[in-house]
Amino acid sequence: MTKQDLIRMMMEELGYSRRDSKTLIDKVFSIMIQSFLKKESVKITNFGNFIVKTKGKRIGRNPKTKEEYIIKDRAVVVFKPSVGLRKELKMK
Amino acid sequence: MKRSDIISILAEEMKISQKKSTEIVDFIFDKMKGAILNGERIEIRGFGSFFVKSYQPRKGRNPKTGEIIDVLPKKLPFFKVGKDLKKKLIEGLNNE
Numbered sequence: 001m002t003k004q005d006l007i008r009m010m011m012e013e014l015g016y017s018r019r020d021s022k023t024l025i026d027k028v029f030s031i032m033i034q035s036f037l038k039k040e041s042v043k044i045t046n047f048g049n050f051i052v053k054t055k056g057k058r059i060g061r062n063p064k065t066k067e068e069y070i071i072k073d074r075a076v077v078v079f080k081p082s083v084g085l086r087k088e089l090k091m092k
Numbered sequence: 093m094k095r096s097d098i099i100s101i102l103a104e105e106m107k108i109s110q111k112k113s114t115e116i117v118d119f120i121f122d123k124m125k126g127a128i129l130n131g132e133r134i135e136i137r138g139f140g141s142f143f144v145k146s147y148q149p150r151k152g153r154n155p156k157t158g159e160i161i162d163v164l165p166k167k168l169p170f171f172k173v174g175k176d177l178k179k180k181l182i183e184g185l186n187n188e
Contacts (some may be wrong), residue, residue: 001128001134009123014115029139031101033136033177034093042093047121050171054185058108075181077140079171087156088129089144089167 038078048081095121128169140174 005024031040038089042050055075060071078091081089095117103113125143127134134142144167152163173181 001123001132003136004125006120006136010119014119014127022137023101025120027102027106028098028117028120028137031098033139033180034110036177037180042094044121047125048169048171056177064099072182073185075185077173077177077181078172079169081169085125085128085169089124089165090167 036075039075044082046082046084047081048085051078051080052076053078103162131167136174137175138176140177141172143171145173 003022006025007018007021010025011017011018014021016024017050018080035042036052039052039054041052055074055076057073057078059068061068099110099113099117102108102117103110106113108116124134128142128144131144131146133144142156147163147166147168149165150163152161153159
């Protein structure tokens with residue numbers, strides 16, 4: 001499933017125009033991204049939690065060339081599926 | 093941030109009712125959940141992708157007692173942060 005599929009489903013099932021569907025869907029994801037950038041986790045009941053973790057800088061090595069470089073401070077987003085989603089998927 | 097916060101922000105910024113906003117946000121997550129339950133891969137450019145990994149049944153051991161037990165087959169969803177978002181997350185932290 002891609003964003004195009006979501007847009008199409010929204011047009012067909014909720015009756016929005018293509019342009020509105022795209023704008024609304026983009027907005028929902030950008031609201032979540034804004035939250036991630038503020039290092040704030042996003043929790044969606046019955047779906048899962050997107051947890052933002054910050055990691056400090058460290059020295060990395062290119063395993064092939066052995067070259068060392070600094071991996072900068074970074075934030076990562078980890079998805080933890082809800083218990084409900086995990087259970088439902090297990091039954092499948 | 094919770095689902096209800098997304099609904100409020102969407103309603104405010106798009107100038108739509110709470111009711112419509114709720115319908116839209118629920119619709120998006122319902123569809124994504126449906127796709128995951130079908131084992132489908134989801135790709136949202138600029139955000140990330142979801143995919144389901146299947147695990148075969150196997151014999152496991154209780155590490156404490158050494159007892160052999162059956163581990164049932166299972167499927168688990170995973171999320172991978174998209175390239176653009178990954179970049180933004182690194183930049184955001186180093187430009188503070």
